[in-house]
Amino acid sequence: MHHFFVEPSQIRDKRILITGDDYNHIKNVLRMKPGEEIAVSNGVDGREYRCGIDEYTEREVVCTLRFVKEADVELPARICLFQGLPKADKMEFVIQKAVELGAYEIVPVAAARCVVKLDDRKAAAKVNRWQGIATAAAKQSRRGVIPAVRGVMDMRAAIEYARGMDVKLIPYELAEDMSRTKKLVEAVGRGQSVAVFIGPEGGFEEREIEEALAAGIEPVTLGRRILRTETAGLAVLSWLMYQLES
Helix, strand or coil: CCEEECCHHHEECCEEEECHHHHHHHHHHCCCCCCCEEEEECECCCCEEEEEEEEECCCCEEEEEEEEECCCCCCCCEEEEEEECCCCCHHHHHHHHHHHCCCCEEEEEECCCCCCCCCHHHHHHHHHHHHHHHHHHHHHCCCCECCEECCCEEHHHHHHHHCCCCEEEEECCCCCCHHHHHHHHHCCCCCCEEEEEECCCCCCCHHHHHHHHHCCCEEECCCCCCCCHHHHHHHHHHHHHHHHHC
């Protein structure tokens, strides 16, 4: 079944209106006919609104609500992935897969060793594109919410943003004791917020690690092998997803 996101204001009791790019996609690409059923979410409450297409106006797909399916696809903890900016288009891959694995939000981090350097104009354009990728991934994976891609932050701003989160982890190549990592991950509970910091190619500078540890962020090991930046975050998210859903 095709799944679309709308603004909460577009859901009006039994009537749901779909506009913009999705209007064109439903009418001219999918060529859906009145009576066919689609799933709609407002990106906020996590619910899935099942509705039938009634008609097409000049700018809207007019649908009638059939029933509401309570959300059961979101992780019971809110995970924020703080991803050091990688080279090339790796960030797009990371965002797409992080959304599929249940991340609640993604924060791009301009760490000291990032090869990619973005000025304000380029950063704004990138974030806009990354948000589009997150939205598309949320549709594909039938998420109830659209994970937010925040503006690019430096490491200090990212640490400050994470300060109030319940659990804060930073995979670090000098960290040891996998049993400690296992204990920290398995202690994550329902309703908690979790920050996961992933360094860019070359990792975090020692100064950045020191600042993170001073802020209460826990260094953890992910095993005996060195993982690429685009692999490490997904490994942690997969582990957390298994822990929270099992």
